[in-house]
Amino acid sequence: MIRLCDTHFRNGPIGKLNHFFTVTLIEWIGHSYRKVCEGRTTETCDRLCVYFMEKKNPVLVIVYLTLLTGSILLFYITAWPNIPGHYLSDVHKYLVPIVIFFTYASFFIACKSDPGKVTRENVIKACKMFEYDFLIFEPKECKTCLFLKPARSKHCSLCEMCVAKSDHHCSWINNCVGLKNYRYFLLFLYATIQICFYGAYLIYHIFLDIAKKMNLAEAWITSIQTGRKVKISTYQAALFLIHHERVLGALGIFALLVGLVILIFFCYQLSLVYNGTTANEAFKWEEIEEIIMTGDLWVFEREIEEESRRRKKKNKEVSIVKGRTTAIYWIQPARHRKNKSSEGESEANGENSKQLGRQVKSMSEVRNIYDKGLWGNFKETVFPPSL
Numbered sequence: 001m002i003r004l005c006d007t008h009f010r011n012g013p014i015g016k017l018n019h020f021f022t023v024t025l026i027e028w029i030g031h032s033y034r035k036v037c038e039g040r041t042t043e044t045c046d047r048l049c050v051y052f053m054e055k056k057n058p059v060l061v062i063v064y065l066t067l068l069t070g071s072i073l074l075f076y077i078t079a080w081p082n083i084p085g086h087y088l089s090d091v092h093k094y095l096v097p098i099v100i101f102f103t104y105a106s107f108f109i110a111c112k113s114d115p116g117k118v119t120r121e122n123v124i125k126a127c128k129m130f131e132y133d134f135l136i137f138e139p140k141e142c143k144t145c146l147f148l149k150p151a152r153s154k155h156c157s158l159c160e161m162c163v164a165k166s167d168h169h170c171s172w173i174n175n176c177v178g179l180k181n182y183r184y185f186l187l188f189l190y191a192t193i194q195i196c197f198y199g200a201y202l203i204y205h206i207f208l209d210i211a212k213k214m215n216l217a218e219a220w221i222t223s224i225q226t227g228r229k230v231k232i233s234t235y236q237a238a239l240f241l242i243h244h245e246r247v248l249g250a251l252g253i254f255a256l257l258v259g260l261v262i263l264i265f266f267c268y269q270l271s272l273v274y275n276g277t278t279a280n281e282a283f284k285w286e287e288i289e290e291i292i293m294t295g296d297l298w299v300f301e302r303e304i305e306e307e308s309r310r311r312k313k314k315n316k317e318v319s320i321v322k323g324r325t326t327a328i329y330w331i332q333p334a335r336h337r338k339n340k341s342s343e344g345e346s347e348a349n350g351e352n353s354k355q356l357g358r359q360v361k362s363m364s365e366v367r368n369i370y371d372k373g374l375w376g377n378f379k380e381t382v383f384p385p386s387l
């Protein structure tokens with residue numbers, strides 16, 4: 001079952017957030033950029049835009065490091081003198097440097113790790129790693145690398161290479177995320193969430209400490225309505241403290257918000273692992289769902305031995321599993337598979353009487369062959385096969 005492609009998932013909060021970050025936000029940035037550059041000399045703007053959007057660049061890496069380092073420096077200036085305190089023990093003196101080191105280390109590992117580059121030397125091994133399902137992946141040559149694209153791989157135009165089990169190109173680490181470094185990417189997300197929430201936790205307890213020292217629990221204010229003295233509420237005390245310690249307050253709120261946003265993204269990535277898919281494949285499944293809704297997806301049962309021989313004639317490097325029956329999907333009409341559909345139709349109607357075509361009416365009729373179950377998917381992520 002392809003749970004990821006269920007309509008409730010795609011149209012749910014995580015699907016919408018994903019759409020916001022991958023489509024809406026980029027469109028908004030492009031729209032704003034055109035507005036800003038309107039009527040001005042756009043040559044420099046165009047060059048900057050091409051550099052930022054179409055070339056591999058370290059802009060967001062620098063932004064991340066600046067935000068992280070700046071926040072840590074602010075933390076050491078404003079929060080560190082309050083540790084240990086009434087609510088924070090000595091152990092945090094040692095934990096804070098460890099958490100900081102872990103965050104930088106996981107970031108650099110994610111930036112520098114090999115995502116699973118497909119080369120002429122390992123392309124056959126990469127092709128044998130995953131079968132083609134003939135639904136979202138079929139044997140096709142990469143026009144840039146000039147070799148067969150393994151199933152689940154994708155050519156990244158920024159990194160200029162094909163990446164095995166490609167997830168996406170992450171500009172925050174200026175690297176592709178794929179078969180070999182997906183675990184490091186998850187580690188990087190986890191480390192960032194951890195430092196954000198840990199920072200917010202420490203700041204919250206420092207505020208409690210300050211409130212205790214100020215004896216805010218006993219503080220009172222004069223009510224405007226009645227003119228009487230009343231005890232201040234927790235909300236008022238919190239506002240007073242944030243106002244009193246603005247930098248520390250802003251740092252705590254920033255850490256909490258960033259932590260929450262990355263946590264949602266982290267959960268989305270874990271759901272992809274759980275479903276045995278990748279971000280790249282999730283978009284392909286969305287396309288399949290739309291094709292099914294328009295009634296254009298047909299399935300033809302074939303014997304795999306016959307398919308194997310036919311494919312091998314076309315390209316000697318292709319190796320497809322033999323010896324059992326499988327289902328091969330063909331998409332119609334020609335707008336989806338310009339060459340394949342006519343080929344598929346003629347073959348389906350003619351030469352082989354064993355073929356039986358039927359229209360696919362719902363996502364429950366298609367199967368994600370890359371989903372190995374909960375344990376299998378997590379094992380493949382944490383201990384990916386060698387390339």
Ligand SMILES: [Zn+2]
Nearest residue numbers: 142145155162
């Ligand atoms: Zn390629």
Ligand SMILES: [Zn+2]
Nearest residue numbers: 156159169176
């Ligand atoms: Zn890339």
